[in-house]
Amino acid sequence: MVHFTAEEKAVVTSLWNKVNVEEAGGEALGRLLVVYPWTQRFFDNFGNLSSASAIMGNPKVKAHGKKVLTSFGEAIKNMDDLKGTFAKLSELHCDRLHVDPENFKLLGNVLIIVLANHFGKEFTPLVQAAWQKVVAGVATALAYKYH
Amino acid sequence: MSLTKTERAVIVSMWGKISTQADAIGTETLERLFSSYPQTKTYFPHFDLHPGSAQLRAHGSKVVAAVGDAVKSIDDIPGALAKLSELHAYVLRVDPVNFKLLSHCLLVSVAARFPADFTAEAHAAWDKFLSVVSSVLTEKYR
Numbered sequence: 621m622v623h624f625t626a627e628e629k630a631v632v633t634s635l636w637n638k639v640n641v642e643e644a645g646g647e648a649l650g651r652l653l654v655v656y657p658w659t660q661r662f663f664d665n666f667g668n669l670s671s672a673s674a675i676m677g678n679p680k681v682k683a684h685g686k687k688v689l690t691s692f693g694e695a696i697k698n699m700d701d702l703k704g705t706f707a708k709l710s711e712l713h714c715d716r717l718h719v720d721p722e723n724f725k726l727l728g729n730v731l732i733i734v735l736a737n738h739f740g741k742e743f744t745p746l747v748q749a750a751w752q753k754v755v756a757g758v759a760t761a762l763a764y765k766y767h
Numbered sequence: 768m769s770l771t772k773t774e775r776a777v778i779v780s781m782w783g784k785i786s787t788q789a790d791a792i793g794t795e796t797l798e799r800l801f802s803s804y805p806q807t808k809t810y811f812p813h814f815d816l817h818p819g820s821a822q823l824r825a826h827g828s829k830v831v832a833a834v835g836d837a838v839k840s841i842d843d844i845p846g847a848l849a850k851l852s853e854l855h856a857y858v859l860r861v862d863p864v865n866f867k868l869l870s871h872c873l874l875v876s877v878a879a880r881f882p883a884d885f886t887a888e889a890h891a892a893w894d895k896f897l898s899v900v901s902s903v904l905t906e907k908y909r
Contacts, residue, residue, distance in 0.1 A: 654887040655894050672888040729871055733890065736878040743879050745795070745818075748872075749802040 622757040624699045628750040635739065635747060636696045644738065645689030646682035648731045650675050656726055662719060692731075695758050702761035710765035721763035728755025768899060770892075775841050777892040782838040784881050789835065792876045793827030794819075799872035807865055834873070837900050848903045856907035863908065866901035873897065 624632075653660050654672045663669065666680040675681055691709065698705040713719045732751055736743045770778070785792060798818050800807050814822045833851055840847035855861060874893060878885045 651887045651890055655891040672886070672891065676887050732871075733874055733878045736875045737882045737885055740879050740882060743875070745798040745802040748799055748875060752803040 622702070622753055622760070624750075624753065628753065629699055631747055631750045632699070632754055633696060635735065635742070635751070636693070638739075639689075639735070641689045641693060642682070642686045644731070644734055645685035645687070647676075647685070647737075648727065648734045649685030649688060650678070650681050651734065652723075652727050652730045653681065655730065659723055659726065662717070662723075688727075689731075692758065695754065695761075699754070699757070702757045703764050706758065706761040707765055710762050713762055714766040721759065721766060724759035724762050725756075728759050731755060768895065768902075770841065770896060770899065774892040774895060777889055778841060778896045779838060781877070781881075781884060781889050781893060782835065784884050785831070785877060786835060788880060789831045790824065790828045792873070792880065793829070793831035794824045795827070795876045796830065796869065796873045797823055797827045799875055800869055803872065804865075804868045807868060810859070810861055810865075830869075831873075834897075834900065837896075837903075841896075844899055845903050845906070848900065852904050852907050855904045860908075863901075863905045866897075866904065870894070870897035870901060 653663070653669060653675050660666075660669050663681075663684075666678060666684075668674045668678060669681075694705055695702055713721075732748065732755060735751065736748070739747075801816055808816060814820070814826070816823060833848070836847050837844050845852070874890065874897070877893070878890070
C-alpha cells in the first residue's frame with residue numbers, strides 16, 4: 621500500500637488546488653488518445669478521432685476527460701485510502717468497461733506531463749515524485765478489484 | 768514501429784528547441800528519474816547524485832547529446848547508436864524497463880520548459896521517437 625508523508629500530501633494538494641480540472645482533464649484524455657492511439661478502442665462512439673487536432677478539439681473527449689479528472693480529485697482528498705475510494709470504480713472498470721489496467725498507468729503518466737506542461741518550473745523533480753506516487757496509487761487502486 | 772515523415776519533421780523541429788537547453792534538460796531529466804524512481808540509482812553507486820553535482824551534470828549532458836545524435840541521424844537510428852547499443856547490452860546491462868522511465872522523465876522536462884511547443888502532436892512524436900531509441904539500445908540484449 622502506498623504511504624504519503626505529510627509533505628507529499630501538502631505538495632500534491634497545493635498543486636491540485638490550482639488545476640483547472642475541466643481543461644486538464646480534456647488535455648490529459650486527449651493526449652492519451654493521440655500518443656497511444658490504441659487506447660481509442662474504448663471510445664468508438666466518440667465521433668471524430670481521426671487526427672491530433674480532431675481529438676484535442678472533440679467535445680466528447682473534453683467532457684469525458686473532465687469526468688475522469690474530477691474523479692481523480694477524490695483521490696487527492698483520500699490519499700490514505702485509495703483502495704477504498706476507488707473500490708466501486710475498480711469493479712466498474714473490470715466488469716463493465718473491460719479496461720486493461722495498463723491503461724491507468726498510461727493515463728497517469730500523461731497527466732503528469734500535462735501538469736508539467738501547465739506548471740513549468742513549479743513542477744520540480746520533488747513535486748513530480750509525489751505526483752508519480754499518486755498516479756501509481758490510483759492505478760493500483762483501480763486495478764485492485766479486478767478478477 | 769517506424770517514424771513517418773511528418774513525425775520526423777516534428778521531432779527535428781522540437782530538437783531545435785531542446786538543444787538550446789540541452790545540458791540543463793539532461794541534468795533535470797536525471798534528477799527527475801532519481802527522485803521519482805529511486806531504484807534507478809542502483810546503476811550509479813559510483814556517482815555523487817546530489818542535485819547539481821558535477822557527475823550528474825556531465826552524465827545528463829551525455830545522455831541528451833546521444834538523443835541529439837539520434838535526431839541528427841533520424842533516418843538511421845540503429846547506425847547512429849550502434850556503439851551505444853553494444854555498450855548497453857554487454858557492459859551496462861540496464862534493465863529494459865528503465866528506458867521507459869528515463870524517456871518519461873525527459874518528456875516531463877521538455878513539457879515543463881516548452882509548454883507552447885510541446886503540443887499533443889509533438890508529445891506523440893517524441894514519445895514514439897524515444898521508444899525507437901530505447902528499442903535500438905536494447906536490441907542486442909539477447
